[in-house]
Amino acid sequence: MNSLEGQFLVAMPDMEDERFAESVILIVGHGTEGAMGLVVNHELANLRFADVIDELDLGDPDAVIRLPDSIRQGVVMRGGPVEKGRGFVLHSADYTSGNSYKVGDGVYLTATLDILKAMAFGPRPKASLFALGCCGWGAGQLEDEIRENGWLTVPFSRDLVFETPVEERYKAALASLHITRATLSSEAGHA
Secondary structure, X not given: OOXXXXXXXXEOOOOOOHHHOOOEEEEEEEEOOEEEEEEOOOEEEEEEHHHHHHHOOOOOHHHHHOOOHHHHOOXXXXXXXXXXXXXXXXXXXXXXXXXXXXEEOOEEEEOOHHHHHHXXXXXXXXXXXXXXXXXXXXXXXXXXXXXXXXXXXXXXXXXXXXXXXXXHHHHHHHHOOOOOHHHOOOOOOOO
């Protein structure tokens, strides 16, 4: 199977693993040793960006309080069940550091504290998505799950990550394939 890096995985409606029910995952790495991705459509309900900045002591508490509400109340995504305490940021190309990794057209991944400071205090990337945790698959595991009809693959779309409202991303990912939940079958087809 060719690398799926930079593509989306979309959970089939009958996904048995509830951690991934109705998930859209951007694959940020895929090779012979396995794959890594970030869920881009499930936010953590009781956690906001300012809470993370505060917890990590990344800025003066008074400065954190003075942040605009759009930053303070920024959503934190549930990136996946692996390394739940580690942060990952998908962001536009206007912010890069020596630790940034290109994932797709104009989208980078950074997992250092510098990006969090920049998101809070500037200079901010024009677009960003912050997630705690990630998804991981061992060698051949993702390929097996796809063959068993657990996932659909969807071409990369920057808009899906940064422009589409979080609650609409699953439906939008399916729509990009011209399908809906109702038109999907749980039966795998093999030629």
